[in-house]
Amino acid sequence: MKEIKTDILIVGAGYAGIAAAKKMHAAGKDFIIMEARDRIGGRTLTEDLASGVTVDMGAKWVGPTQHLVWEWIKETQTETYETYDQGKNLLKFKDKISSYTGTIPKIDPISLIDLGIAISKMNKLSEQISISDPWNHPRAKEYDAxxxxxxxEKHIWTAKAKHLFEIGIQTVFAAEASEISLLFALFYFKSGDNMDTLISIKNGAQQSILKGGTQGLVKKIAVSFMDKIHLNEPLLKLIQNDGGVLAESPNLRIRAQKCILAIPPVLINSILFEPPLPQQKAQLYQRMPMGAAMKVYLIYPTPFWRELGFSGQIVSDEYPLKVTFDVGHADADQGVLLVFVEGNDARNFIDLAEDVRKKMIIERVEKIFGHQASTPMQYIDKCWTEEVYSRGCYTGLMGPNTLTQFGHQIRTPFQHVHFAGTETAEKWSGYLDGAISSGYRAASEVLK
Amino acid sequence: MKEIKTDILIVGAGYAGIAAAKKMHAAGKDFIIMEARDRIGGRTLTEDLASGVTVDMGAKWVGPTQHLVWEWIKETQTETYETYDQGKNLLKFKDKISSYTGTIPKIDPISLIDLGIAISKMNKLSEQISISDPWNHPRAKEYDAxxxxxxxEKHIWTAKAKHLFEIGIQTVFAAEASEISLLFALFYFKSGDNMDTLISIKNGAQQSILKGGTQGLVKKIAVSFMDKIHLNEPLLKLIQNDGGVLAESPNLRIRAQKCILAIPPVLINSILFEPPLPQQKAQLYQRMPMGAAMKVYLIYPTPFWRELGFSGQIVSDEYPLKVTFDVGHADADQGVLLVFVEGNDARNFIDLAEDVRKKMIIERVEKIFGHQASTPMQYIDKCWTEEVYSRGCYTGLMGPNTLTQFGHQIRTPFQHVHFAGTETAEKWSGYLDGAISSGYRAASEVLK
Structure with missing residues (x-):
């Protein structure tokens, strides 16, 4: 087995790992990155389709307050464009289709007020939560039970408002509202400014799209240290002693003084630690299951819905199509419709055969946009629960009794091992920006 | 690396794995057991203390309806005795100590009625749940959200009743009521008959104790095929093709036609599967975190509390001592007091230094039993969250949205791989009896 020595070992070449490596590289440090996959980028994956369109099968958008991603965008002179947001949005609810503008669908006044109050309550509650220690809020125990x-169930009264709120939650968390604790939801909203920001395009988390995709961006950042990255090396064993760490993959042994683990929390369970992880950390990583996010693209010869006066944004109650976006450039020839399938829907939908999935999605879109929607040039989908080295997307979730009992362990180093990954971020946890800041933080711990 | 061929590979030598092996052995099949630890028994661990007393540091009791364990007890002619249950029990609540008999402490009539109604409601709800498909109950979605x-919070009104109910839950699940979904709790109660059975000594899950301990029993069962067990071989990789499986530990490769995984669900995350686990199964095993059970024994020269007219059973509100039992034989010279520390208490308590833990526990017992309690011959404790190859005890728990979305996957084979372990049992899930039945079921799937 090949053995290499280095000062700092970074495990995982997603945004967090590459961010840590960038700092090491800038500081002139000796480091190596160990990556389980045959590619870098982690939960980003950009594909150039046969139809000539470039799509993000993983993380996609950048919001205006995600400053660290914008630094990378500027540094690499990456072009961006804003998500198409003109024309009317469409709401399909119980076989009725109605149009609206803005983020909140046009529904009856009672439901609309109900929904508005719920979102406003959520924002007020999350506003009080500290992103660095949400477990210290006076009512943390209650919110986390x-x-x-x-x-x-308690705060939303109308069926329609509940349904729309639920779709918002599924889209933000790639999970069901029943899977996460109230406290975790409040932390997550606050971490990304507030619920409004997370569900919005304009001034929100879905505002800007990168030409060349999000994986394209991280590839540009990593270009000056690609020779330090060892692909196809899943970490199986991590031994620590006074002198440092010994990391083993099936083909490689790496000795290092320090190690940064920049992988999803659930994958930490798959490493054999010697000595074992402290028990509270070990219990924590059993309690951060990944959400289920599925991205579906329909590529059309033209964005025909624009000519019909539609934005391409749909909110629908019909499984599995709940939310769509037009993610093509404003001047694009081709129409690029992105369909989100999230949470339990994604888990169930991906188990159907591909031709069945394609047929179902196209039928749903056709019902709303009419006959032109029936013949896309291409259908492509991806469910991240099938990715062995992510085990789901977007992020590691927390059910009740996790943040309050184990949350304080999330950034705690274990001897020579430091922990990065978007789940460990205070700001923009679960997003690319959080991944970058977590990598920077872990790097600064190691460089201290 | 050593390579062995066999027909059937069993992974895990706990009660489930040994039960499967017993069936294979009886059927004259060619099999091998691969065990990560240097011992068999899994979540049972029997120790002969210097003080001459034998104690179970893991699973301990057998209830009267745990028929499969009783079959093993009879087959091996193992002696049992009933848990000491004479004299007065003691309740310590807000610095007042009162005595009572039976399972339910003597509290004010309002709290007593409140508690009685809550337990009765729980029993009525769980009575309606099918243990083979709890996810199909008409209100499953609601109970699992x-x-x-x-x-x-909704059904118990008095602080005292809530507190006592909570202690019952912690003792039954080794977890907090906030960690588990209502549906999972109902399934678990029904699986073990009902809540009354699970919290009781007489006719309950805490009725009988094995001389020689529960690990002693499984050792006797395994004695005729100990040569088939390979210890110290943690399974790291499991490759499947048309012909069967190839299992790899650091030192061993085993080729087999079929494989039975008889390990806690969370440990399934630590195996690298090729091809990968089906995504719903992969998501399930991210969602079955282990509880936190700690067993503490105080050994005294005599069971002095018996002479004072006490049973040795304490229910207390003072961290970390919530529940105790006298687990010595009725004729025993020495006093054996078993203290349960469970859920978040266990996770926090084990992080204290051992001398601090010892001091705290003894002080608590002394407050209740008086000065004689201050000088035990021996203090010994164990927290199962520290066990790398269990990651907690008693069992893999389910938070909300797990049983309804993923529960149906728990016994589904994956190509040549079959799944055992107490978590997969319908009857007595989480108990030794469920482990045995799960091993028998997996064996019969393989032998079919």
Missing amino acids: MTLATWM | MTLATWM
């Missing part, structure tokens, strides 16, 4: 679904 | 803590 219930699911977000329980809160919704 | 909330935590058990939310149900308690």
Whole structure:
């Protein structure tokens, strides 16, 4: 087995690992990156389709307050464009289709008020939460003993508002409201400014799209140290002693003084630690399951819906199509419709055969946009629960009793091992920006 | 690396794995057991203390309806005795100590009625749940969207009843009511008959104790095929093709036609599967975190509390001592007091230094039993969250949205791989009896 020595070992070449490596590189440090996959980028994956369109099968957008991503964008002179957001949005609810503009669908006044109050309550509650120690909020125990679904049951009164709120939650978390604790939801909203920001295009988390995709960006950042990255090397064993760490993959042994683990929390369970992880950390990583996000693209010869006066944004109650976006450039020839399938829908939908999935999605879109939608040039989908080295997307979730009992362990180093990954971020946890800041933080711990 | 061929590979030498092996052995099949630890028994661990007393540091009791364990007890002519249950039990609540008999402490009539109604409601709800498909109950979605803590908040009105109910939950699940979904709790109660059975000594899950301990029993069962067990071989990789499986540990490769995984669900995350696990199964095993059970024994020269007219059973509100039992034989010279520390208490308590833990526990017992309690011959404790190859005890728990979305996957084979372990049992899930039945079921799937 090949053995290499280095000062700092970084495990994982996603945004967090590459961010840590960038700092090491700038500081002139000796480092190596160990990556399980045959590619870098982690939960970003940009594909150039046969139809000539470039799509992000993983993380896609950048919001205006995600400053660290914008630094990378500027540094690499990456072009961006804003998500198409003109014309009317469409709401399909119980076989009725109605149009609206803005983020909140046009529904009956009672439901609309109900929905508005719920979002406003959520924002007020999350505003009080500290992103560095949410477990210290005076009512943390109470908020962390219930699911977000329980809160919704209590605070949302109309079926329509509940349904729309739920779609918002599925889109933000790639999970069900029943899977996450209220406290975790409040932390997550605050971490990304507030619920409004997370569900919005304009001034929100879905505002800007990168030409060349998000994986394209991280590839540009990594270009000056690609020779330090060892692909196809899943970390199986991590031994620590006074002198440092010994990391083993099936083909490689790496000795280092320090190690940064920049992988999803659930994958930490798959490493054999010697000595074992402290028990609270070990219990924590059993309690951060990944959400289920599926991205579906329909590529059309033209964005025909624009000519019909539609934005391409749909909110629908019909499984599996809940939310769509037009993610093509404003001047694009081709129409690029992105369909989100999230949470339990994604888990169930991906188990169908591909031709069945394609047929179902196209039928749903056709019902709303009419006959022109029936013949896309291309259908492509991806469910991240099938990715062995992510085990789901977007992020590691927390059910009840996790943040309050184990949350304080999330950034705690273990001897020579430091922990990065978007789940460890205070700001923009679960997003690319959080991944970058987590890599920077872990790097600064190691460089201290 | 050593390579062995066999027909059937069993991974894990706990009760489930040994039960499967017993069936294979009886059927004259060619099999091998691969065990990560240097011992068999899994979540059972029997120790002969210097003080001459034998104690179970893991699973301990057998209830009267755990028929499969009783079959093993009879087959091996193992002696048992009943848990000491004479004299007065003691309740310490807000610095007042009162005595009572039976399972339910003597509290004020309002709290007593409140507690009685809550337990009765729980029993009625769980009575309606099918243990083979709890996810098909008409209200399954609703019960699985909330935590058990939310149900308690709604249905228990007095602080004292809530507190006592909570101690019952911690003792039954080794977890907090906030960690588990209501549906999972109902399934678990029904699986073990009902809540009354699970919290009781007489006719309950804490009725009988094995001389020689529960690990002693499984050792006797395994004695005729100990040569088939390979210790110290943690399974790292499991490759499947048309012909069967190839299992790899650091030192061993085993080729087999079929494989039975008889390990805690969370440990399935640590195996690299080729091809990967089906995504719903992969998501399930991210969502079955282990509880936190700690067993503490105080050994005294005599069971002095018996002479004072006490049973040795304490229910207390003072961290970390919540529940105790006298687990010595009725005729024993020495006093054996078993203290349970469970859930978050266990996770926090084990992080203290051993001398601090010892001092705290003894002080608590002394407050209740008086000065004689201050000088035990021996103090010994164990927290199962520290066990790398269990990652906690008693069992893999389910938070909200797990049983309804993923529960149906728990016994589904994956190509040549079959799944055992107490978590996969319908009857007595989480108990030794469920482990045995799960091993028998997996064996019969393989032998078919």
